[in-house]
Amino acid sequence: MRMVFVFFLLLCSSLAQAATxxxxxxxxxxxxxxxxxxxxxxxxxxxxxxxxxxxxxxxxxxxxxxxxxxxxxxxxxxxxxxxxxxxxxxxxxxxxxxxxxxxxQRKFPEQRLTVSQDMVTPPAQVLERIKQENALARKILGSTTPDNHLVLPLIRPVPGIVTSAYGLTRFFNDQPRNPHRGLDLRAALGDPILAAAPGQVVLAAEHYYAGRCVFLDHGLGVHTQYMHMDEVLVQDGEMVEAGQVIGRVGKTGRVTAPHLHLGMTILDLAVDPSPLFPQAVQ
Ligand SMILES: [Zn+2]
Known part of the structure; x- marks a missing residue:
C-alpha cells in the first residue's frame, strides 16, 4: 500500500512537471x-x-x-x-x-585622485573624439552573439592585487565623477596581460580615456575590457584562448601610473568581475 502511495506521489510530481x-x-x-x-x-x-x-x-x-x-x-x-x-x-x-x-545597495568607499587637468575636463577639441569612442563602445558592448565561449572561473589577467575595487566613488582633482566600474589590478609597465576567458577580439584600438585597449566578446552579451595597455598584441576579429597574452601593461589614457583596468559588461551593464575569479580578488 505504502509503495503504491509513493508511486502515486512520483506520478503526480512528474505530471506536475509537464509543460514547465x-x-x-x-x-x-x-x-x-x-x-x-x-x-x-x-x-x-x-x-x-x-x-x-x-x-x-x-x-x-x-x-x-x-x-x-x-x-x-x-x-x-x-x-x-x-x-x-x-x-x-x-x-x-x-x-x-x-x-x-x-x-x-552595497557600500562603496570613496577614492580621491589627482590626474592631469586634461583628463578631468577634456579640451574642447577632443570632445567629438570621446563621443565617437563612447558610441562605438556602446554599440560593441550592447551587441550579443549566441555562441557561449565563457569559461568560469575567469583567469586573472595579471597576478597583481586589486588597487581600486569596483564601485569606488571617485573624485578627480576634487570633482565628483562616475563610480569605478571595473577592477584596477597592480602590474608593472610591460607585464603580459592574459585573456580572462576564451572569446573574440571585437575592439583593438586606442581611445582617449581607455588608452590602448582590447575588448573581448565571450558570447551571450558578456564582454571583458582591458585598458591602458602599452602594447596591443591581438587584432580585431581574432579568437583568443583563456590565458593567451593579448597585450602588455601600460599607462595610456586616463591613468596616474601603469596598471591594468579590467572591465566586464553583461548586456552593456558594467559588473564587478571579482566574484568570478577562483578566489575573490583582493
Ligand atoms: Zn580602472
Missing amino acids: LRVECPQSIGIGLPFVVQVQSDQPLEGVQVTWQDKTLFVPGYNSTSLEFLLGTDVLKSKVGSHQLGVTRLGAAPLSVDSTIQVV
Whole structure:
C-alpha cells in the first residue's frame, strides 16, 4: 500500500512537471554583482528569450532541457529596487516565466585622485573624439552573439592585487565623477596581460580615456575590457584562448601610473568581475 502511495506521489510530481519551465535566479543581489540564471524545461529547448533591465538576450538551447547564462547590474546605470527577469521558451510550446529580483545597495568607499587637468575636463577639441569612442563602445558592448565561449572561473589577467575595487566613488582633482566600474589590478609597465576567458577580439584600438585597449566578446552579451595597455598584441576579429597574452601593461589614457583596468559588461551593464575569479580578488 505504502509503495503504491509513493508511486502515486512520483506520478503526480512528474505530471506536475509537464509543460514547465523553471527559472532559478537569486531573489536578491547586491548592485553591480553578476549572477547566474539557470533554466530547466520539460521539453528540449530551442532557445529562450531573456528580458532584463530593458535589454533582450537570446540564449540558444541546442535541444537541451537546461541552460544557464550570466546577468548582472551596473553600479552607475541600474537602480536599487525590484526588477523583473523575463524568460520565454521559444518554439512549438512557448512559455514565459517572470521572476522578481531585488537589487540591493552595497557600500562603496570613496577614492580621491589627482590626474592631469586634461583628463578631468577634456579640451574642447577632443570632445567629438570621446563621443565617437563612447558610441562605438556602446554599440560593441550592447551587441550579443549566441555562441557561449565563457569559461568560469575567469583567469586573472595579471597576478597583481586589486588597487581600486569596483564601485569606488571617485573624485578627480576634487570633482565628483562616475563610480569605478571595473577592477584596477597592480602590474608593472610591460607585464603580459592574459585573456580572462576564451572569446573574440571585437575592439583593438586606442581611445582617449581607455588608452590602448582590447575588448573581448565571450558570447551571450558578456564582454571583458582591458585598458591602458602599452602594447596591443591581438587584432580585431581574432579568437583568443583563456590565458593567451593579448597585450602588455601600460599607462595610456586616463591613468596616474601603469596598471591594468579590467572591465566586464553583461548586456552593456558594467559588473564587478571579482566574484568570478577562483578566489575573490583582493
Ligand atoms: Zn580602472
